[in-house]
Amino acid sequence: MAARTLIQIPPLSRKGDVIEVRTMIAHPMETGYRPGADGKVLPRNLIRRFSCTYDDGASRELVFQAELFPAMAANPYLTFPLLVTGPGTLVLTWEGDNGFAQTETLLLRVA
Amino acid sequence: MAPDLRRSGFDFMGPSTQAMQRDDMQNPAMLWVQDGAALWQSKSGRSALACADCHGDASTSMRGVAARYPAFDAPSAGPLTLGQRINQCVSQRQQAPVLAAESRELLGLESHVALQSRGLPLAPAQDRRLDRFLQQGAALFAQRMGQLDLSCAQCHDQRAGQRLGGSVIPQGHATGYPIYRLEWQGMGSLQRRLRNCMTGVRAEPFAFGAPEWVALELYLARRAGGMVVETPAVRP
Amino acid sequence: MTSAMPSGASPDAGPVPGLSRRTLLAAGVGAGALLVQTRSVQAAALPPELEAAIAAFTGGAPVREGRVTLDVAQLVDNGNAVPVTVSVDSPMTAADHVVALALFNERNPQRDVFTARLGPRSGRARVSSRIRLATTQKLVAVARMRDGSCWSRTVDVIVTLAACIEGET
Numbered sequence: 469m470a471a472r473t474l475i476q477i478p479p480l481s482r483k484g485d486v487i488e489v490r491t492m493i494a495h496p497m498e499t500g501y502r503p504g505a506d507g508k509v510l511p512r513n514l515i516r517r518f519s520c521t522y523d524d525g526a527s528r529e530l531v532f533q534a535e536l537f538p539a540m541a542a543n544p545y546l547t548f549p550l551l552v553t554g555p556g557t558l559v560l561t562w563e564g565d566n567g568f569a570q571t572e573t574l575l576l577r578v579a
Numbered sequence: 580m581a582p583d584l585r586r587s588g589f590d591f592m593g594p595s596t597q598a599m600q601r602d603d604m605q606n607p608a609m610l611w612v613q614d615g616a617a618l619w620q621s622k623s624g625r626s627a628l629a630c631a632d633c634h635g636d637a638s639t640s641m642r643g644v645a646a647r648y649p650a651f652d653a654p655s656a657g658p659l660t661l662g663q664r665i666n667q668c669v670s671q672r673q674q675a676p677v678l679a680a681e682s683r684e685l686l687g688l689e690s691h692v693a694l695q696s697r698g699l700p701l702a703p704a705q706d707r708r709l710d711r712f713l714q715q716g717a718a719l720f721a722q723r724m725g726q727l728d729l730s731c732a733q734c735h736d737q738r739a740g741q742r743l744g745g746s747v748i749p750q751g752h753a754t755g756y757p758i759y760r761l762e763w764q765g766m767g768s769l770q771r772r773l774r775n776c777m778t779g780v781r782a783e784p785f786a787f788g789a790p791e792w793v794a795l796e797l798y799l800a801r802r803a804g805g806m807v808v809e810t811p812a813v814r815p
Numbered sequence: 816m817t818s819a820m821p822s823g824a825s826p827d828a829g830p831v832p833g834l835s836r837r838t839l840l841a842a843g844v845g846a847g848a849l850l851v852q853t854r855s856v857q858a859a860a861l862p863p864e865l866e867a868a869i870a871a872f873t874g875g876a877p878v879r880e881g882r883v884t885l886d887v888a889q890l891v892d893n894g895n896a897v898p899v900t901v902s903v904d905s906p907m908t909a910a911d912h913v914v915a916l917a918l919f920n921e922r923n924p925q926r927d928v929f930t931a932r933l934g935p936r937s938g939r940a941r942v943s944s945r946i947r948l949a950t951t952q953k954l955v956a957v958a959r960m961r962d963g964s965c966w967s968r969t970v971d972v973i974v975t976l977a978a979c980i981e982g983e984t
Binding site: 501533550 | 895896897898907920923924925927928929930931932933934935936937938939940941942943944945946947948
């Protein structure tokens with residue numbers, strides 16, 4: 469089942485705007501250092517990488533990428549900037565331990 | 580008129596934690612609300628009913644509802660918390676298995692419903708039939724417990740604003756439940772928080788679903804009557 | 816309880832050169848907004864493991880204090896989720912931009928927090944997140960620029976444990 473996500477971009481922007489893409493995804497981000505109730509260390513279960521690709525219909529370009537480590541809080545919140553060059557789609561991908569992979573796509577509406 | 584000296588736990592938090600609660604995009608609890616909104620629409624149980632089938636759009640039908648809870652339930656002749664009422668519907672109307680305490684489903688539905696009261700004043704039911712449960716709750720609040728031999732009142736009435744360890748003691752008004760608690764790195768009910776308090780004073784917490792919790796919740800709702808509903812709140 | 820500038824405020828222009836914390840306090844300057852600058856500590860005070868992690872990121876290039884702003888509360892409510900914003904004073908043009916940003920900690924089990932790749936398509940250099948801090952410690956934000964230069968900001972953060980350590984039921 470897909471993890472719940474919250475994603476926010478301005479509903480409409482203009483070419484040349486620098487917008488903030490705000491993201492959050494439900495994930496425990498288990499560090500691999502934390503003992504459980506029985507005293508045994510819980511296995512690491514982290515989202516390791518986040519990327520954002522901009523697709524204008526003709527080509528795709530990686531516009532942001534982050535590598536995440538155990539020091540990231542649970543239900544990771546990440547915001548990053550984007551220079552608007554035109555309308556298109558933003559493809560957000562989270563990848564991590566245990567084959568975790570999730571992609572969310574949203575429309576970038578440009579006036 | 581005497582000034583209202585009651586303060587929400589929100590006021591005792593640092594600015595960045597307050598910002599987490601104020602901004603729905605920053606509030607991790609909204610992930611659970613999303614779950615709740617989806618569950619509201621999904622058919623379940625032998626009746627194959629969704630909450631929406633009887634209650635329609637939650638933003639209208641559930642507006643103000645959570646603010647009145649705990650409410651008196653005639654069939655059981657006692658108070659019910661919002662979570663208990665939801666489970667009553669799940670088992671009796673949807674004819675589905677009850678949702679486990681602190682489960683994603685129950686917290687999701689509870690926070691989705693209670694969100695519809697956000698910004699409204701807490702208006703707990705004034706039903707006289709609740710009186711003896713209220714007295715029980717008040718007595719529990721004032722009762723010393725545990726190896727540390729502390730009552731809720733000693734910290735949260737008498738010493739609110741002072742410090743315990745590095746933390747400021749809040750007044751303990753349950754205005755934002757279910758909450759996303761940073762200490763839990765997740766969502767939880769008022770009962771979960773109260774269990775933590777009892778463990779904190781080294782008392783054996785009451786059993787899950789025990790009537791003591793409901794009585795306490797009822798007392799806390801009265802104690803915070805008129806304060807603004809913040810659900811889903813963020814707390815340290 | 817004071818806090819650094821909220822995210823969304825315009826990027827910090829950098830510390831006022833030549834002014835120490837003592838001078839500012841003596842001048843009776845309000846504590847709020849200027850704490851971002853005065854809290855930064857000398858990079859030379861970092862433990863070897865932290866220096867090594869930073870060097871791995873910079874490829875051994877020399878790192879200077881400046882151009883980077885690290886917004887984080889001075890005293891956090893809970894170490895499990897500490898909001899931070901790292902921003903860099905940069906035009907983010909093709910010729911002059913931040914190539915990568917990284918955040919490091921001093922006392923968690925592991926030094927890295929996150930690393931972010933930016934570029935001219937970013938438009939501005941600012942990343943916000945929430946991190947875990949195991950205890951009171953230093954945080955170091957480092958930026959690698961297109962011209963190979965590296966810049967950093969180091970900040971002290973105080974983390975207290977919850978008053979009642981409870982079981983997880």
